Amino acid sequence: MRVLVSALIILICAYFIKIDLMEGTISKADFYTPKQKCEETDKIQTITVTTAPGDTWESLFSLYPAENLTFADRLELVYKFNPHLLKQSFKPGEQVVLPFRTKNANSCAN
Structure with a gap:
């Protein structure tokens, strides 16, 4: 009987210790650090340009070169920033937003 x-007392104590380790106060002690969620995003810096007669995308891109963007990526971003230019070409004197640099921004939050 003893x-x-x-054995019953040992099992009950083991159960309480297990529950306390998994959900209780011990897991929230000083040695417990939650994992940080870090997201690495590319922040695109833009420049606003006024077009002149005879300008093309190639001439604008050569006047304002991008550091680490390809022509296709840059053209895609131009249409993203200037959706009105999808079905028409730009006119002289119109202001166009051009991407010229991407910057890595790390945002870490708990």
């Missing part, structure tokens, strides 16, 4: 009662 063996049965002592």
Whole structure:
């Protein structure tokens, strides 16, 4: 009978310790650090340009070169920033937003 009662007490203590380790106060002690969620995003810097007669995308891109963007990526971003230019070409004197640099921005939050 003593063996049965002592085994039951040991099992109950083990159960409470297990629950306390998984959900209780021990897991929130000083040695416990939550993982940080870090997202690495590319922030695109833009420049607004006024077009002149005879300008093309190639001439604008050569006047304002991009550091680490390809022509296709840059053209895609131009149409993203200037959706009105999808179905028409730009006119002289119109202001166009050109991407010219991407900057890596790390945002870490708990």
